[in-house]
Amino acid sequence: MTGLALDLIGAEVLFPDGIRQGRLSFADGVITADPVGRSVDLDGFLVLPGIIDLHGDGFERHLAPRRGAMKEMVEGVVSAEAELAANGVTTGVMAQFFSWEGGLRGPEFAARVFAAIRDVRDEVVTDLIPQLRFEINLLDYYEDLPAQVAEWGVDYVVFNDHLPHDRLAQGKKPPRLTGQALKAGRNPERHWELLQELHRRSPDVPAALDKLVPALTASGIRMGSHDDHTAADRATWRARGVRIAEFPETTDAAEAARNEGDSVVLGAPNVVRGGSHKGNASAVDLITMGFGDALASDYHYPSPRRAALMLARSGICDLASAWRLLSDGPARILGLADRGRFESGMRADIVVLDTGDHRVAATVSAGRVSYIRGEIASRLIR
Known part of the structure; x- marks a missing residue:
């Protein structure tokens, strides 16, 4: 299984140069430099390796x-x-x-x-x-x-x-x-x-x-x-x-x-x-x-x-x-x-935290969801 293909947008993301708002895309289990075409708005969330x-x-x-x-x-x-x-x-x-x-x-x-x-x-x-x-x-x-x-x-x-x-x-x-x-x-x-x-x-x-x-x-x-x-x-x-x-x-x-x-x-x-x-x-x-x-x-x-x-x-x-x-x-x-950082070609290993309570909202390992809860699940389905 190769997992999801998504563009995560609207979130604060930990890139190699620091935390900033930006797009994080992944497909076939790895981070991609280019968009893959299906966007999920993660405004209000923090996306980390x-x-x-x-x-x-x-x-x-x-x-x-x-x-x-x-x-x-x-x-x-x-x-x-x-x-x-x-x-x-x-x-x-x-x-x-x-x-x-x-x-x-x-x-x-x-x-x-x-x-x-x-x-x-x-x-x-x-x-x-x-x-x-x-x-x-x-x-x-x-x-x-x-x-x-x-x-x-x-x-x-x-x-x-x-x-x-x-x-x-x-x-x-x-x-x-x-x-x-x-x-x-x-x-x-x-x-x-x-x-x-x-x-x-x-x-x-x-x-x-x-x-x-x-x-x-x-x-x-x-x-x-x-x-x-x-x-x-x-x-x-x-x-x-x-x-x-x-x-x-x-x-x-x-x-x-x-x-x-x-x-x-x-x-x-x-x-x-x-x-x-x-x-x-x-x-x-x-x-x-x-x-x-x-x-x-x-x-x-x-x-x-x-x-x-x-x-x-x-x-x-x-x-x-x-x-x-x-x-x-x-x-x-x-x-x-x-793995370990968000760079093109690296494994899509991702944890998403709610910026309110900083609890885990979703976990993705090699592009496959291993855990998801609450609002982020609704956004993904939409």
């Missing part, structure tokens, strides 16, 4: 609405895609854990999620991109991982380390261990033993990563590190060839990434909340210092749009610059040269 969400795990509640209800994986992905579209997302990275935590974050569940994404990607309108969040202490999985990501159709891997190393080094059980174990379907004592064993093998992790990362690189896998805490952390990952810093926890880590030309992804909920819920560096401060390339939904799909609007209202940057953190910036990080 579609949101490219670089990291979102808000789909978990769709795949597993309650414990034990994890049977309809495909239906869950379809439902999550509808929420992405309703929030202006035209390209959504679905970030799935591959973790010792088990349950919804365990390797077996990850395999089912990636299979479901693969099964529906060609059926839904939003472009869905699977991301593997790999816990680096899972040494027993390293050998098979390159073949697994190829089988799953995953080309974006982010490395995590969520083990509570400080407490484990002291021989102390982490808080909420029992609840975590039960969610994973494990005996709490067995879970405690697993954490201790994974921590004990930590000295073997760097050498294993030094072997794994080149193998993934050779397969064309894009890679990032999650929650870098220090400049040294970022330098270590960069030396391996991992050039995306996802949610750096400190200014030093973000600055180190920026100074070496690495890409920095920040959490949109951090902007909306006015700070990190874990006490890490403020995304607003990092953006103000020029240390952010993109904003991602993290755990809340409405947050990217809200974050861009808040940055503009607060005067930290204009709306055009703020919105590029959701569109052009993420496109460059993912190497998606066909």
